[in-house]
Amino acid sequence: MDTLLGQKMLSAGTFSITRRISIGLFAAQAIVALASGIVMFGFILRWNFSGYLLQSSAMKTIASSVVRGADEQLHVIGTPAIEQLKREAPDLWFVIQDAQGRLVRYGQVTPACASAVSLASRILTADVTDISGHNNLSCHIDTARTSLGPLHVAFGGGPLEPGWKRVGIAVFDYFELPFFVPLLIANFILIPIVVAGAHRKLKRIALLAQQIDIRRPGLRMPADGLPREIAPIVVAFNAALERLDGGRQQQERFIANAAHELRTPIAIIRTRLDGLGPGPIKVKLEQDVERLSNLGDQLLDLQRLKSVDLNMEQVDLVELAKETLAELAPLAVAAGHELELVSSLERLVVLGDPTPLKRVIINLTQNAMQHGGDALSVTVKVFATGANAVVEVIDNGQGIPYGFRDRIFESFSRYARSTSGTGLGLSLVREIVLLHGGDVSIFDPGRTGAGIRVRIPWLESVPVAHHAVRRADSIGPVVHDT
Incomplete structure (x- = not known):
């Protein structure tokens, strides 16, 4: 019953060191990944999170509305997505150029972006900010991979979104996803394995601790190869077991010596009782002596069981x-x-x-x-x-x-x-x-x-x-x- 109660208390009050260390490392890496991504893109954008930026999805909508006609020229078709974009952004404009230099235009290019648009075919990606526009992005230049080949897209006047939202999306899309997410997945698998390997010695000690019993003296837990943080606990526990074994041996020696020493006075009392005449007092004394003799015999039997195979x-x-x-x-x-x-x-x-x-x-x-x-x-x-x-x-x-x-x-x-x-x-x-x-x-x-x-x-x-x-x-x- 005591063993069952101890097991219930043990299962209810313990926690997994491996799990805690693993979760802590996962959380730390996630925080570092998020913070480093924000710092990186914040530095790129000069920490201008309060302004508004063009929606990044607009570029895909614009590129998907371009087709090549029978005359090999580029044309814009009125897809539902591009029509919805035009309604949301009345000032929308864009310029699309293919690898052969063929162009298609829509809307009026803003003056701040005119010079950049003329160089769009030589720019892989760029953002142009008008300093008079309260740090709002005036236009965005990017290269889209389509069925028509690479298209250089420059657009502006489109729908805006808060700068902090764009930074969050950029951190996840361009930094966390290709680098830290695979790293976290790998660590999710590797960290428990590594930590469990480091705790293998502790598991052996835990198994040995379960075998410790008062009827098995001399059992000690190995202290070799343990982490420096755990070794002092094991050494102290072994020292406590040493003291317990010493006290148990001393107690057993005392009981055995006392049982042996009882035999002589019991024999003397029996001899003297034999000289007494019959009577109730003699009967009572004989019963007491028999009880005392039986106690001594049982004490000796207990000691023999513990010391003799x-x-x-x-x-x-x-x-x-x-x-x-x-x-x-x-x-x-x-x-x-x-x-x-x-x-x-x-x-x-x-x-x-x-x-x-x-x-x-x-x-x-x-x-x-x-x-x-x-x-x-x-x-x-x-x-x-x-x-x-x-x-x-x-x-x-x-x-x-x-x-x-x-x-x-x-x-x-x-x-x-x-x-x-x-x-x-x-x-x-x-x-x-x-x-x-x-x-x-x-x-x-x-x-x-x-x-x-x-x-x-x-x-x-x-x-x-x-x-x-x-x-x-x-x-x-x-x-x-x-």
């Missing part, structure tokens, strides 16, 4: 459960409980260490007898489902409160303070099951009672022809066939 071999869970319940039967009978083993399998083999796995069954059964109540019935089921061998320990007692189920497998957790448990039994079960690649969980077996389910990957199962129920109500289990 498991002796893995093939273990028959059906046979192991049968032997374990046979050993627990005298305790169950003395306390007025019933133990029952239910399995439809003759064999169910897993890969594991038999001693810790036996401890799992013992702890789960004893936990049920200690917390379930009086005259309890405890059933141990062994079966296979999917790829897992399953051991369920079910009782018909008072059950486990829902508010405590998330903490039941934590060390020293007890939901009933009046019981004699140490709070380590289920924690030890979880550690053993996790080391065997399995999981343990709580479930509701019915209206009353509690159930704990252990799942471990299995290797082999052998069914029997009948359902076998083994009841441990004496020193050895008695098999009842149904």
Whole structure:
């Protein structure tokens, strides 16, 4: 649950460095492109953005209205576009000349443009501004590529548009489109690839960070080859992990030493108790000593699991459960409980260490007898489902409160303070099951009672022809066939 919550918080509160860097670079390049284009054309036009300029589209309209007649002369035909232009600009004039020097004219050329029009055939493109016209463009000379060949077009008196609009169109048409737009497209593809390559080391570190666990000491994140901005964070994090591992080792040594040291005073107390006469005080003291001894044994078991490798071999869970319940039967009978083993399998083999796995069954059964109540019935089921061998320990007692189920497998957790448990039994079960690649969980077996389910990957199962129920109500289990 904590892991799932952490993943949700991580996905909700993080952002992509690659995306942020890429967007920032795109925006910066776009701003630079726009600003440089405005500066360039502003310099060309001497920053005269407040005046009015001839519409650039008028030149195309004029050039498209010219045809060559049978006499090889140029003629203007009344296309809808040119007629619309004449209506919009009553003062419109233009002069068109082909490569052979043939001319066609319309309207009255303004005096400011007369000399420039006479040189139109030698001019590729030009703008003529009349200084007495409040910086308004008087005429425009350009070369149009048409089906008639190149035509030199000079026109004026046409419709005007604000200077700032013309500059914006010019920036986009003649500067941004052929240069910066392809550059932005290329960067849109290349920048994420380059940035992602630079972050490849960070992705590896993120994967290693997800594997950090208290049960895997010594894991560190590599600091070699990292950017200078990230390396100090990784070094500091590794130093924190080093301190945590040191504190964990110190705590484990303390627990192990304390558990060992408890054995001597416990043995002395037991010896002295043997010399006391019978009575309720002696019984109570013996129970307390037994509880203290059990606590020490479980602490040592926890430490052994963390410091010693498991002796893995093939273990028959059906046979192991049968032997374990046979050993627990005298305790169950003395306390007025019933133990029952239910399995439809003759064999169910897993890969594991038999001693810790036996401890799992013992702890789960004893936990049920200690917390379930009086005259309890405890059933141990062994079966296979999917790829897992399953051991369920079910009782018909008072059950486990829902508010405590998330903490039941934590060390020293007890939901009933009046019981004699140490709070380590289920924690030890979880550690053993996790080391065997399995999981343990709580479930509701019915209206009353509690159930704990252990799942471990299995290797082999052998069914029997009948359902076998083994009841441990004496020193050895008695098999009842149904």
